[in-house]
Amino acid sequence: MYHSYQSTPPDGWKKSDTLFFNVPLKDSLANLRLSVGVRNSSNYPYQNLNILIHYNLEDSTVWKTDTLKFILTDREGKWTGTGWGSLYQSALPLKDCFVKHPGNYTFKIVHEMKNEQLTGISDVGLKIEHL
Numbered sequence: 001m002y003h004s005y006q007s008t009p010p011d012g013w014k015k016s017d018t019l020f021f022n023v024p025l026k027d028s029l030a031n032l033r034l035s036v037g038v039r040n041s042s043n044y045p046y047q048n049l050n051i052l053i054h055y056n057l058e059d060s061t062v063w064k065t066d067t068l069k070f071i072l073t074d075r076e077g078k079w080t081g082t083g084w085g086s087l088y089q090s091a092l093p094l095k096d097c098f099v100k101h102p103g104n105y106t107f108k109i110v111h112e113m114k115n116e117q118l119t120g121i122s123d124v125g126l127k128i129e130h131l
Contacts (some may be wrong), residue, residue, distance in 0.1 A: 001032075014116060015110060024104050024105075025128075028100060032131065034095055034128055036096040036109065036125065038124055040079075044120025045120060051111050051112060052065055053065070054110075056105065057105060059098070121123075
């Protein structure tokens with residue numbers, strides 16, 4: 001139904017670099033499954049990646065925030081995502097939700113790591129599927 005990736009800046013993903021996903025949902029009374037994907041290069045310096053996703057599916061004044069914690073390497077430093085060359089892709093389910101009305105919905109994603117600027121994250125994506 002919807003699947004899109006956005007690239008992060010080549011010099012690194014700053015905490016202030018919010019990624020916006022504007023999603024047109026045409027169905028009313030729809031059960032949906034949300035997931036987030038990340039593409040990282042082999043020079044990403046950490047084992048994990050914490051991101052925040054802000055969204056509003058119920059009321060135009062109420063925004064919800066969820067935290068996703070990606071584990072990108074195992075204890076030995078082996079990348080856990082699927083990969084080709086030096087690029088790896090990982091995905092995590094966010095949640096299942098119910099949408100009452102059709103409309104254009106906005107999802108905002110930022111990273112929640114200690115460093116102000118992250119290198120090695122090339123793209124972040126959002127996937128929405130019907131249940």
